[in-house]
Amino acid sequence: MRVSRLMLVTLRDDPAEAEITSHKLLLRAGYMRRLAPGIFAYLPLLFRVLQKISAIVREEMASVDALETLLPQLQPADLWRRSGRWDGYTAGEGIMFHLIDRQDRALGLGPTHEEVVTELAADLLRSYRQLPVCLYQIQTKFRDEIRPRFGLMRGREFIMKDAYSFHADEACLRRTYAAMDGAYRRIFARCGLRAVAVEADSGAIGGSASQEFMVTAEAGEDLILASPDGCYAANQERAVSLPAPALPLEADAARSLATPAQKSIEELCAAHGFHPTQTLKVLLLVARFAVAAPRAVLVSLRGDQQLNDVKLANAVTTLSPEAGALLEITPLGAEHLAGDGLAVPFGYLGPHLEDPPLGGAERLPMLRLADSSAAELGAFVCGANRPDEHLVGARWGELCPLPQVVDLRAAQPGDRCLHDPTQRLEAARGIEVGHIFQLGRKYSEALEARFTNEAGSEEPLWMGCYGIGVSRLAQAAVEQHHDADGIRWPVAIAPYTVIIVIASSQDPVQVGLAERLYGQLLQAGIDTLLDDRPERAGVKFKDADLIGIPWRLVVGRAAAEGRVELVDRSGDSGKQELTVEAALDALLGLQGEGP
Ligand code: ATP
Numbered sequence: 109m110r111v112s113r114l115m116l117v118t119l120r121d122d123p124a125e126a127e128i129t130s131h132k133l134l135l136r137a138g139y140m141r142r143l144a145p146g147i148f149a150y151l152p153l154l155f156r157v158l159q160k161i162s163a164i165v166r167e168e169m170a171s172v173d174a175l176e177t178l179l180p181q182l183q184p185a186d187l188w189r190r191s192g193r194w195d196g197y198t199a200g201e202g203i204m205f206h207l208i209d210r211q212d213r214a215l216g217l218g219p220t221h222e223e224v225v226t227e228l229a230a231d232l233l234r235s236y237r238q239l240p241v242c243l244y245q246i247q248t249k250f251r252d253e254i255r256p257r258f259g260l261m262r263g264r265e266f267i268m269k270d271a272y273s274f275h276a277d278e279a280c281l282r283r284t285y286a287a288m289d290g291a292y293r294r295i296f297a298r299c300g301l302r303a304v305a306v307e308a309d310s311g312a313i314g315g316s317a318s319q320e321f322m323v324t325a326e327a328g329e330d331l332i333l334a335s336p337d338g339c340y341a342a343n344q345e346r347a348v349s350l351p352a353p354a355l356p357l358e359a360d361a362a363r364s365l366a367t368p369a370q371k372s373i374e375e376l377c378a379a380h381g382f383h384p385t386q387t388l389k390v391l392l393l394v395a396r397f398a399v400a401a402p403r404a405v406l407v408s409l410r411g412d413q414q415l416n417d418v419k420l421a422n423a424v425t426t427l428s429p430e431a432g433a434l435l436e437i438t439p440l441g442a443e444h445l446a447g448d449g450l451a452v453p454f455g456y457l458g459p460h461l462e463d464p465p466l467g468g469a470e471r472l473p474m475l476r477l478a479d480s481s482a483a484e485l486g487a488f489v490c491g492a493n494r495p496d497e498h499l500v501g502a503r504w505g506e507l508c509p510l511p512q513v514v515d516l517r518a519a520q521p522g523d524r525c526l527h528d529p530t531q532r533l534e535a536a537r538g539i540e541v542g543h544i545f546q547l548g549r550k551y552s553e554a555l556e557a558r559f560t561n562e563a564g565s566e567e568p569l570w571m572g573c574y575g576i577g578v579s580r581l582a583q584a585a586v587e588q589h590h591d592a593d594g595i596r597w598p599v600a601i602a603p604y605t606v607i608i609v610i611a612s613s614q615d616p617v618q619v620g621l622a623e624r625l626y627g628q629l630l631q632a633g634i635d636t637l638l639d640d641r642p643e644r645a646g647v648k649f650k651d652a653d654l655i656g657i658p659w660r661l662v663v664g665r666a667a668a669e670g671r672v673e674l675v676d677r678s679g680d681s682g683k684q685e686l687t688v689e690a691a692l693d694a695l696l697g698l699q700g701e702g703p
C-alpha cells in the first residue's frame with residue numbers, strides 16, 4: 109500500500125481525551141478516532157492489526173476443533189428473562205443496551221451470548237453422540253460500561269472472540285477447558301504478548317472454575333496477586349491469603365469505654381493504644397435486588413482488614429436465592445430508613461445491631477456476615493451501637509451469635525500465601541485480555557437445553573465459555589510494546605511488516621529503486637508500505653516510528669551506489685547500511701520465520 113493513499117493523519121501532540129500511553133499512541137498514529145465515549149472507528153491500519161490477531165485466534169480455535177459461527181446481536185428480552193439475567197443486565201448498574209421494537213417487544217444488544225447459544229443447543233443438540241461441540245465467533249459486543257475509558261481497553265462497543273462448548277459430562281468439559289487454556293497461551297504468545305493466567309472471579313457470567321489471562325502492564329486496571337514461587341496467581345477480586353496474626357486482647361469481661369469523636373479504627377486505636385487486629389470493623393450496607401425489597405447487610409471484618417466488594421456481592425447473591433438478581437450494594441444511608449431510623453450510630457456499630465427499619469413492605473431479615481478474620485477473634489473491641497461508646501472484651505456468643513462466616517476480606521500484597529505461608533503475595537498490574545469459564549449447567553438448566561445420555565435418560569448439557577477481547581488485546585500490545593517515538597508492533601500483529609521510505613521523492617533514482625523493492629516485496633507476499641509522500645525525510649521517519657512498522661527500509665542518497673538502510677524497529681538489531689540485495693535477502697528471510 110502507498111502511504112499517500114492511506115488516509116494517514118498523524119498528530120504531533122497527545123489528544124486531550126487520551127489517558128494512557130497506548131491510547132495516546134493509537135490516536136496519534138492514526139489507528140482510530142473516537143466517535144463518542146467508548147465508541148471508536150477502527151481506521152484501516154488498526155483494522156489490519158485486528159485482522160491479524162483474528163487470524164491467529166482462528167488458527168488456534170481450529171486447533172481445538174472449535175467451529176466459527178456468527179450469532180445475532182439483537183437478542184429478545186424473553187430469552188434473558190428465562191435465564192434470569194434480564195433484570196441484572198438492564199436495571200441498576202446493568203450494562204446491556206436495550207430497546208423496544210415497533211411491535212413493543214423488548215430486545216437487548218448482545219453483551220455476551222450464553223443465552224443465544226444455549227437456545228441453539230437446546231434446539232440442535234439432542235444426543236450424547238453429537239457431543240462435544242464448540243462454537244465460536246468474532247464479533248462486536250455492546251456493553252454500556254459505567255466508566256468507558258482508556259480507549260479500546262474499556263469500550264462500549266468492542267470486538268470479542270467468544271466460544272461456547274457443550275459436553276455430555278463434566279470430565280469432557282474439563283478436557284476442553286484445559287485445551288482452551290493451551291490455545292489461549294499460544295494465542296497470546298504468538299501475538300507477542302507477555303501474559304499470565306490467574307484465578308478469577310466468575311462474575312455475572314456465573315459457573316464454577318474460571319481463569320483470566322492478564323497482559324502485565326502498569327496501566328492495567330486489574331491487580332494481580334501472585335506468589336514468588338509461581339504456584340499461585342489470582343485477580344485480587346478473587347485472591348485468598350492468610351491475614352497477619354492478630355494480637356490477643358487481654359480482657360476478662362466486656363466493659364464499655366467512652367470514645368467521643370473516635371469513629372474510625374485509627375482514631376480509636378490512637379486514643380487507647382489498641383492494635384487494629386484487636387478491633388472489629390462493622391459495616392452496614394444495603395443490597396438492592398430485582399425482585400425482593402432492599403435487604404440490610406451487616407459485615408464484620410477484623411479492624412485491619414479491607415472488604416472485597418466482589419466477594420461480598422457473591423455471598424449476598426448466594427444467601428438471597430429468592431431475591432432475584434442483585435442490582436447493587438451500597439452503604440446504608442438515611443434515604444433507606446423508615447420512620448425514626450436515623451438513629452443508627454454510624455462509626456459506633458457493633459455486630460449486635462438490631463435490624464434497621466428499612467422502608468418497603470416485605471422485608472428479608474438483615475444478612476449478618478463475618479469474615480473469618482473477625483470470626484476467629486477471641487475478645488475484641490467493637491462499637492456499642494450507641495454514639496461515643498465502644499465495648500472492650502466483647503466475645504462472639506456472649507455479645508451476639510456468631511454471624512454466617514464467609515470469606516470477605518481483600519487479600520493484600522505482602523500477605524502470606526495459603527499454599528506455603530513462607531511465601532508472600534506480590535502485586536502486579538494486568539490488562540485482562542481473556543477469560544475462560546467452566547459454566548457447568550447453569551444456562552442449560554435455566555433454558556432447558558437437554559440431551560439424551562448414553563443410558564437413555566435426559567439431562568442438561570455441560571457448558572464452558574471462553575472469551576478474548578480482540579480490540580483490547582490490540583491496545584494491550586501497544587501498552588507492552590512502545591518507546592518514546594511510538595509503537596513497536598510485534599511482527600505477527602503489525603499492520604504491515606515493512607515500510608519503504610523514499611528519502612527524497614524528487615530523486616528519480618531513489619523513486620525507481622524504491623518502486624522496484626516495493627514490487628519485489630509485495631510479490632514475495634510481504635505486507636509492505638511505500639511512503640511515497642512528497643514530505644521531508646524527517647517527517648516520514650517520524651511517522652514510520654510512530655506507526656511502529658517493524659522494518660523500515662530507507663532508500664536515500666546511497667541508492668545511487670545500490671545501498672539502502674534497514675532499521676529494525678521491533679527488535680534490537682538497530683540500523684544497518686546494506687546492499688540492496690542483502691537488504692532484500694534479510695526481508696525475504698522473514699517470510700520463513702515462525703512466530
Ligand atoms: P472486565 O472485568 O474487564 O470488565 P469482563 O469480566 O466483563 O471484563 P468478559 O465478560 O469475560 O469480561 O469478556 C471477555 C473479554 O472481553 C475480557 O477478557 C476482555 O478482554 C474483553 N472485554 C470485556 N469488556 C470489555 C470492554 N468494555 N471493552 C473492551 N474489551 C472488553
Ligand code: MG
Pocket residue numbers: none
Ligand atoms: Mg466487565
